[in-house]
Amino acid sequence: MTDTTSSSFTKKCPHCQQWSAWNQRPNDRCEHCGGFLDPRAQRRVEDENRKANEPEAPSVFEIQSDDNVVVRFFKRMGRVGQVVFGAILAFFVAVVTFAAG
Incomplete structure (x- = not known):
C-alpha cells in the first residue's frame, strides 16, 4: 500500500520563497513560515464557506x-x-x- 499522507509535490511559498511539501490542498501551509502555500485557493474556500452559511435573499x-x-x-x-x-x-x-x- 502507498502512504497517501506523504507528498511527492513541492511548491514555492509565495511569502518566504522557500520550497515546501505540498499535498495540493487549499489549507496546506509552508514548513518554514507557516503561510498558506495557495492563498487564492484558501480565500476561495473561505468565501464558499461564508456563502454557504449566509441566508439567501429572496428573489x-x-x-x-x-x-x-x-x-x-x-x-x-x-x-x-x-x-x-x-x-x-x-x-x-x-x-x-x-x-x-
Whole structure:
C-alpha cells in the first residue's frame, strides 16, 4: 500500500520563497513560515464557506407567506412575464441559428 499522507509535490511559498511539501490542498501551509502555500485557493474556500452559511435573499418575484393578495397577483404576473420573455428570446435565437445554416 502507498502512504497517501506523504507528498511527492513541492511548491514555492509565495511569502518566504522557500520550497515546501505540498499535498495540493487549499489549507496546506509552508514548513518554514507557516503561510498558506495557495492563498487564492484558501480565500476561495473561505468565501464558499461564508456563502454557504449566509441566508439567501429572496428573489424579486418569490412569493412570501406575508404577502397580500394584490402583491401575490403582481408577483405571479412578473413570473409569467419572465417566462414569456425567455420563450420569445429562445425563439429568436432558434430562428437566427436555423437561418445561419
